[in-house]
Amino acid sequence: MGAGAWVKNLLFPKRCIYCGAVVGFAPSCRCAPQLEACRRPAGGEVVAQEQCKLSFVQAAAAVYAYQPPVTAGLARLKFEGKDYLAVPYGQQMAQAALRVWGAGAFDFIVPVPSTSAQISHRGYDVPALLARSMGLLLAIPVCGDILRKDYETARQHELPLSQRKVNLLGAFSVVTSEKLQDARVLLCDDILTTGATLEECAKMLQIGGAKTVCGIVFAATPKQKP
Ligand SMILES: [Zn+2]
Helix, strand or coil, X not given: CCHHHHHHHHHCCCEXXXXXCECCCCCCCCCHHHHHHXXXXXXXXXXXXXXXXXXXXXXXXXEEECCCCHHXXXXXXXXXXXXXXXXXXXXXXXXXXXXXXXXXCCCEEEECCCCHHHHHHHCCCXXXXXXXXXXXXXXXXXXXXXXXXXXXXXXXXXXCHHHHHHHHCCCEEECCXXXXXXXXXXXXXXXXXXXXXXXXXXXXXXXXXXXXXXXXXXXXXXXXXX
């Protein structure tokens, strides 16, 4: 560490990008062992089919299990204004996508859309920021103008698992299908629980002409019983 970086770290101590604790000069945060336990095997495991029945999504991969300290990191990104966390999180998602599907597997990235009310409430669009960070690393375009979320649905995580799929029916629509023809799409979102959101988006993308749709998320909830 150079003298400049040393002083900077003293004045503005480095914080963990997950739990938010001051790391300072320590090589890693005290949450590192917990984080390691969250990491999916091979750093981007394809979410098991028994967890979510995916039919329109060819395969979905997650970087981490949705457990502490990843839960804390995502809460800071989504609810505490820490939009800059989308950069390192998106980079990890891009690396996971490379490990799972290899280079050149996709034509472009589509972020799961948020409603304009969600974006104005938060001040930014989390899946879009993750997609931008991924796109830079994978060197493929991000197409945020293909899908649109037409109305605010009840919050997925507040619903029983059995109602989550129904809740989303008709929530998304394809705005422009020109780019979609025979395209291999990488769909991205922050969290996957049942896979219902990815499925509904993938269905619309396929109806719109996409050849294949795979999904990538930062964290997937551990397997739940329906
Ligand atoms: Zn930490």
